[in-house]
Amino acid sequence: MPETPTRKKTFNYELDFKTINFRESPELYRIGKGEQGVLLVEPYKSEILPHWRFKTPEIAQESSEKLYGLFEEYLAKHDFVGADMARKFLQMGYTRSRRYANHKSGKKYAGPVPDDKKGQSGAHGREQLPNEPDPVKAKSAAIFKEKWDQAKQNRKYQQMSQEFREKYEAAEEKISTKKDQSIES
Numbered sequence: 715m716p717e718t719p720t721r722k723k724t725f726n727y728e729l730d731f732k733t734i735n736f737r738e739s740p741e742l743y744r745i746g747k748g749e750q751g752v753l754l755v756e757p758y759k760s761e762i763l764p765h766w767r768f769k770t771p772e773i774a775q776e777s778s779e780k781l782y783g784l785f786e787e788y789l790a791k792h793d794f795v796g797a798d799m800a801r802k803f804l805q806m807g808y809t810r811s812r813r814y815a816n817h818k819s820g821k822k823y824a825g826p827v828p829d830d831k832k833g834q835s836g837a838h839g840r841e842q843l844p845n846e847p848d849p850v851k852a853k854s855a856a857i858f859k860e861k862w863d864q865a866k867q868n869r870k871y872q873q874m875s876q877e878f879r880e881k882y883e884a885a886e887e888k889i890s891t892k893k894d895q896s897i898e899s
Contacts, residue, residue, distance in 0.1 A: 725750035807858035
């Protein structure tokens with residue numbers, strides 16, 4: 715009996731990111747999970763990254779407001795990929811601030827990442843370091859969390875996300891399903 719195809723939700727890391735302009739080729743973009751691809755997708759990375767900062771609550775406030783402003787600009791231009799990338803930077807502002815709020819060094823685990831696990835999240839057999847709370851970074855995280863939640867709950871963003879998935883990711887799923895069926899025949 716053929717397996718039911720699963721929806722492709724992961725980010726495609728096998729693309730040639732150095733040559734792709736995702737504004738010109740949005741069909742190649744995949745939303746993925748969480749922050750996947752946040753430092754790869756151009757020209758958005760170059761447009762957004764210079765404004766991403768979280769060292770102090772004041773800097774985090776200014777940064778999160780700028781990133782949310784970019785998010786709104788991309789939505790106004792009907793540029794879903796740009797809006798999603800801005801949302802990912804807001805999320806990354808939260809997650810990185812939380813990391814530093816819990817671990818002053820920014821390192822959660824003891825020792826280096828094994829060579830075969832680089833680029834993957836997780837402990838990979840390493841011991842988790844004890845928490846060293848930093849209330850300043852925790853405040854920065856709360857600032858980013860508020861803007862990230864605001865972006866996720868934006869109705870226009872939600873609508874564009876659904877349309878993007880239906881137009882590009884559902885089409886990819888249909889192609890994948892047809893390939894799987896032809897292989898089984």
